[in-house]
Amino acid sequence: MAKKTSMLVIFSLAALFLLVSTGEAAALPGRILDTDGNPLKSRTAKYYISPVVQDNYGGLTAEYRTNGTYECPKFISQEDYSTLDGVTASFWPVDGRSSVRLATDLNVEFHEWNPCPEKPIWTLPATDRATGQRMVRYGGVIGNAGPETVNNWFRIQQSGKNYKLVFCPSVCKTCKAACADLGLYYQNGQRWLVLGGRPFEVKFKRFSK
Structure with a gap:
């Protein structure tokens, strides 16, 4: 008994x-899963941000916008060849979790040698007069959520079976921030990451030494 x-x-x-x-x-x-099926980790974990559709272009990187010159800051672009993974990125969620969750405000930090004074952290400045586009570039900071940093916060959201990058910050309740998917803008044979347009669907490949 x-x-x-x-x-x-x-x-x-x-x-x-x-x-x-x-x-x-x-x-x-x-949860957000990487290409190995593991949850996407935050902070020190590094990932390549790659396109879901392989159309001869590779992962996300950072380039100077002026051809043949090194005029800072660098802007976020797509590699010219599908064999190139781009620059590794780390994600810093506003909630401080050890894993990255869908629709959570986060900072995106690139890891590369950067001679420019701007930190390699994504930000979305005002509309560029020459192109009429809001183009993602270096110059943000990590953390300090509020009105002064509202342009530094991005999100990863579901797009069917895939993921997409979104700008729709909620870190400042009194700010009138835009809210739209990030897409690609074509200029002089290069692809730049911008606010709006067709959603740029991505996947995340874990970097390992």
């Missing part, structure tokens, strides 16, 4: 643990 009672207690505890675990998982915002 004692043995049956012990077994019943064990099964009951196991069922309770499963129920609680399932409930906690369901309560969290949606």
